[in-house]
Amino acid sequence: MPETTPEPPRNPQPWENGWTPDTSRAPGTRRLWLAGALALATIVACVTAITVMDKGTDGTSRASGDPSPAGSATIPGLISFATPSTTGATAPSGKSGLSSAQPTKSSAPGPQGSESAPAENTKSPSPHGSSSSHPKPASTWRSVRSVNYPDRYWHVSNDYVKLDPVRGSESREDSTFKVVKGLADGSCYSFATHDGKYLRHRNFILLAGRDDGSALFEQDATFCPRTSSYSGAVMLESVNYPGRFLRHQNFQLKLDPFQNSSLYLADSAFRLVDGLA
Numbered sequence: 001m002p003e004t005t006p007e008p009p010r011n012p013q014p015w016e017n018g019w020t021p022d023t024s025r026a027p028g029t030r031r032l033w034l035a036g037a038l039a040l041a042t043i044v045a046c047v048t049a050i051t052v053m054d055k056g057t058d059g060t061s062r063a064s065g066d067p068s069p070a071g072s073a074t075i076p077g078l079i080s081f082a083t084p085s086t087t088g089a090t091a092p093s094g095k096s097g098l099s100s101a102q103p104t105k106s107s108a109p110g111p112q113g114s115e116s117a118p119a120e121n122t123k124s125p126s127p128h129g130s131s132s133s134h135p136k137p138a139s140t141w142r143s144v145r146s147v148n149y150p151d152r153y154w155h156v157s158n159d160y161v162k163l164d165p166v167r168g169s170e171s172r173e174d175s176t177f178k179v180v181k182g183l184a185d186g187s188c189y190s191f192a193t194h195d196g197k198y199l200r201h202r203n204f205i206l207l208a209g210r211d212d213g214s215a216l217f218e219q220d221a222t223f224c225p226r227t228s229s230y231s232g233a234v235m236l237e238s239v240n241y242p243g244r245f246l247r248h249q250n251f252q253l254k255l256d257p258f259q260n261s262s263l264y265l266a267d268s269a270f271r272l273v274d275g276l277a
Contacts, residue, residue: 141275142179148266161206163251176277182222206253233269
């Protein structure tokens, strides 16, 4: 007879060896309970920390009297971005286009002027000072004398304004101007001639011209007094070109940007004195 291979033994069934599965709870229930408890503890800790920090922030804000609205407070735990500061550097007072610090007021005269000899001030010049420190001009006839050439005055020759010495009666008349309130700014100066013209800059050269009633002419003919480094003198700044001042160069009156040099400060310093005519 042929030999037969015996059948391998089968795995015993659980109930055959006396063991039975525990069906009273689902597998992994203990781990789920532990994970849930840990998550709950984490949430409670976070809520407690947020509450404590929020109370601390409110207390600090109330103690310091912070008037900022509640909507601007930063919520703890969130990324916040800095808010630009609303406090900045204050612009210097006055109407000058220069951006340096505010000057110290000096005793520079208005159009009434003084005939005193030039005395150089030890303080540094501040031409950008407010024109409010100078008296508003009245309708008075004045002559404008150079500081570094005290024998020379503004003089209209062929409608151009030059720095000339006094010669005769005609020269005296052409060197005398009616100083009035500025055509474009009442706190500044305008200079009228005997024949009804006004001194104005054109292409940065000072000359005499008829008022055409335009805003451009009024601005070109208005100059604001600023503090000079010379006692009793003023610098005259253009209204429509802030930072440019009247100065003489080769005895020609022109409008030049401010320069912190001794030559420029002397060339741009003038005294308004009694009229020559």
